[in-house]
Amino acid sequence: MTSTNPTINAVDLFCGVGGLTHGLVRSGINVTAGIDLDPSCRYPYEANNDAKFIERDVNELTSDEIIAHLGGGGFSLLAGCAPCQPFSSYSQSGRSKKSGKDWQLVSSFGDLVAEVQPDLVTMENVAQLASHSVFKRFLKSLKGYHVHSSVVECTKIGVPQSRKRLVLLASKLGDFGLDRIDRMASPARTVRDEIGDLPKIRAGEQHSSDPLHTACSLSEMNMRRIRASKPGGTWRDWDPELLAACHRKATGATYPSVYGRMAWDVPAPTMTTQCFGYGNGRFGHPVQDRAISLREAAMIQTFPRSYKFLEEGETVRFSRLGRLIGNAVPVRLGEVIGETLQQHVEAVTRSGVSPSGLSGRLF
Structure with missing residues (x-):
């Protein structure tokens, strides 16, 4: 593939009302579907984004269901922000007593990545997750990927609120420019x-x-x-x-x-x-x-x-x-993630790297 404007097709897990999706779309990524268990998200998600809302428990998804929405050529991206209620400021007491079920959604995300094997992966989450064992287990699901993760202070990228978020970017295509997200800056907004x-x-x-x-x-x-x-x-x-x-x-x-x-x-x-x-x-x-x-x-x-x-x-x-x-990913953060992935893909395709062709696995 030699185009300097490659297509990235994405599915957004735990999509909520579409904050991450809307940001990715603004960056030029083609988000085809968002998946969430909450039916309240359907109207805002579909009314503002040219993507299908699928009301499903991510724990019950199969890899083929995701792949069906990543076809059509181009590179594939699996994105999401798995809820991590144990780290909520409203649920700090007794956090050490939480059961393993609290982390099931992060683990399910990792299992789907391992099964689907998209070209690209991004996960956005609370900053505290970086030091937890569940994040280390998630990294193990990214065998064969180049991985970059860091905590982004949203005020530095033009989000008018103090909000620190862990952002992970992973690619099978190489590591070129994945750390660019750490150097991106926009004028502070009040x-x-x-x-x-x-x-x-x-x-x-x-x-x-x-x-x-x-x-x-x-x-x-x-x-x-x-x-x-x-x-x-x-x-x-x-x-x-x-x-x-x-x-x-x-x-x-x-x-x-x-x-x-x-x-x-x-x-x-x-x-x-x-x-x-x-x-x-x-x-x-x-x-x-x-x-x-x-x-x-x-x-x-x-x-x-x-x-x-x-x-x-x-x-x-x-x-x-x-x-x-309150649970949404800030749209601007999603846009910055998308811009980083777009520039990464454009750079690697100039060197002749091709998409994995997930659509070919279905037909």
């Missing part, structure tokens, strides 16, 4: 850059032209608290009568950002599944007396402002949408 021009809304209000631009209502006490909060400040700025019970405990002193406002001109904190709640972290709007809206959270995750999460007439459910947005 909260103001990302959401500063969105229409003003009040706590509990939904904007008329964008149902996702809606903010949780606040109790009278929380309204008093957010009015007393400074951008980038802490609850220590409040008068004593505003303190919550958790703040008065010794352990509460270690969580200064809870009930905090974001600051305009720095990146946001990490978006979590609870990012719509004022009391769940530094998720207060910099100047408006409310928590950030679901649209603002999605944009801080670098989803386009036009990304569709709700079907026509669908009711906003904060817990469901917060989970889908």
